[in-house]
Amino acid sequence: MTYEKGAKMKIRELVGGSAFLCGPDLTMTQAAEEMSEQKIGALAVTEKGELIGVITERDILRAVAQHATLQTTTVREWMTTDPDTIGADVNVEEAASWLLTAGYRHLPVMDNGELIGMASIKDVLWSVFDASKVADA
Incomplete structure (x- = not known):
């Protein structure tokens, strides 16, 4: 597979194929501890293998x-x-626009109905920013 850099990069390449998950019956304290330990701002909530929330x-x-x-x-x-979710083949520039317009900071990434990761506004914007630095050079 060929990976694009920057704004043309697909979201699937940015999220790296992993999502931090939790079950719906986890306590809020446990969820906060997991987010703190993993240095993340969101967990995908799954039940019976299906995404049911964030x-x-x-x-x-x-x-x-x-x-x-x-x-x-x-x-x-x-x-x-x-x-809401975002498709794995959306490019990061489109994803950045959608995240900013909708006011989301985290968005589950789906590939053929399967959760493959969580896109964060920070990671998406850094990717777009890096692309603009290269374009300006």
């Missing part, structure tokens, strides 16, 4: 602000259900 650092902050007991409150109660 839990983000913003969701955890919302729960804290509403005085939820994070040690007993589950991800299922705070996750975004039926999340």
Whole structure:
């Protein structure tokens, strides 16, 4: 497979084929610990092998602000259900535009109905930025 650099790169190349997952019955504390340990801002929530939601650092902050007991409150109660997803063959420039327009910071990447990773706005924008530096040189 040939990999493109920068803005022409496909999202599949950027996410590297891995997603950090959790189940819906994980506590919010456990989800926060996993995000902190992995240095990520979102987890894909799966059940029976299917993507059912996304839990983000913003969701955890919302729960804290509403005085939820994070040690007993589950991800299922705070996750975004039926999340939007992005196709694996979308190029990063298109992905950046969509993430910024929709206001997303993380988006599950799907390939033929299978979750293959999580695109973050940070990674996508860095990829586009690197491409623009090369183009300007």
